[in-house]
Amino acid sequence: xxxxxxxxxxxxxxxxxxxxxxxxxxxxxxxxxxxxxxxxxxxxxxxxxxxxxxxxxxxxxxxxxxxxxxxxxxxxxxxxxxxxxxxxxxxxxxxxxxxxxxxxxxxxxxxxxxxxxxxxxxxxxxxxxxxxxxxxxxxxxxxxxxxxxxxxxxxxxxxxxxxxxxxxxxxxxxxxxxxxxxxxxxxxxxxxxxxxxxxxxxxxxxxxxxxxxxxxxxx
Numbered sequence: 001x002x003x004x005x006x007x008x009x010x011x012x013x014x015x016x017x018x019x020x021x022x023x024x025x026x027x028x029x030x031x032x033x034x035x036x037x038x039x040x041x042x043x044x045x046x047x048x049x050x051x052x053x054x055x056x057x058x059x060x061x062x063x064x065x066x067x068x069x070x071x072x073x074x075x076x077x078x079x080x081x082x083x084x085x086x087x088x089x090x091x092x093x094x095x096x097x098x099x100x101x102x103x104x105x106x107x108x109x110x111x112x113x114x115x116x117x118x119x120x121x122x123x124x125x126x127x128x129x130x131x132x133x134x135x136x137x138x139x140x141x142x143x144x145x146x147x148x149x150x151x152x153x154x155x156x157x158x159x160x161x162x163x164x165x166x167x168x169x170x171x172x173x174x175x176x177x178x179x180x181x182x183x184x185x186x187x188x189x190x191x192x193x194x195x196x197x198x199x200x201x202x203x204x205x206x207x208x209x210x211x212x213x214x215x216x217x218x219x
Contacts (some may be wrong), residue, residue, distance in 0.1 A: 141173025
């Protein structure tokens with residue numbers, strides 16, 4: 001990450017708090033979300049009558065101030081991680097060679113979409129934008145655009161192996177950062193969602209490793 005020293009330290013500290021560590025953070029020329037800047041981010045709003053705007057501002061400020069850097073980092077990472085995984089799972093549900101892999105992809109995609117239906121309102125409650133602050137970043141466990149291009153080009157068992165490998169990495173990393181949210185997060189609603197996510201990840205990981213082709217794909 002190409003950041004000024006102080007901002008780089010803040011960004012790496014945030015990733016470390018989430019269990020990723022500095023070495024495993026963003027590798028894009030763009031920076032990871034900086035805590036100070038994230039706290040000031042809020043969705044654009046239309047001008048409101050006098051009094052209403054100040055009340056809205058106070059509400060957003062209060063909501064964001066109750067969130068720790070771990071809460072902010074976790075929800076802003078988990079949302080795009082799920083969104084990108086859904087893209088790969090949609091492809092696998094349509095084109096995987098093995099029927100059990102296709103069925104697995106359908107169920108995992110449904111679970112991820114349900115999580116997104118909780119993550120997005122959480123972002124709003126925290127006064128954070130719905131935009132992907134990690135766009136273009138190479139994050140551990142994130143399904144990248146290059147992964148999606150490779151999946152589109154692959155066919156048959158080769159596609160199955162690619163999907164299994166990428167999705168296992170995604171499940172493992174998202175469970176790891178969610179465990180950090182459980183132990184270090186400050187918001188009860190975020191910790192509750194993180195616990196549900198970890199439970200789901202553990203079940204899907206166990207199932208994934210029993211799928212046809214998993215031994216060859218995962219080593």
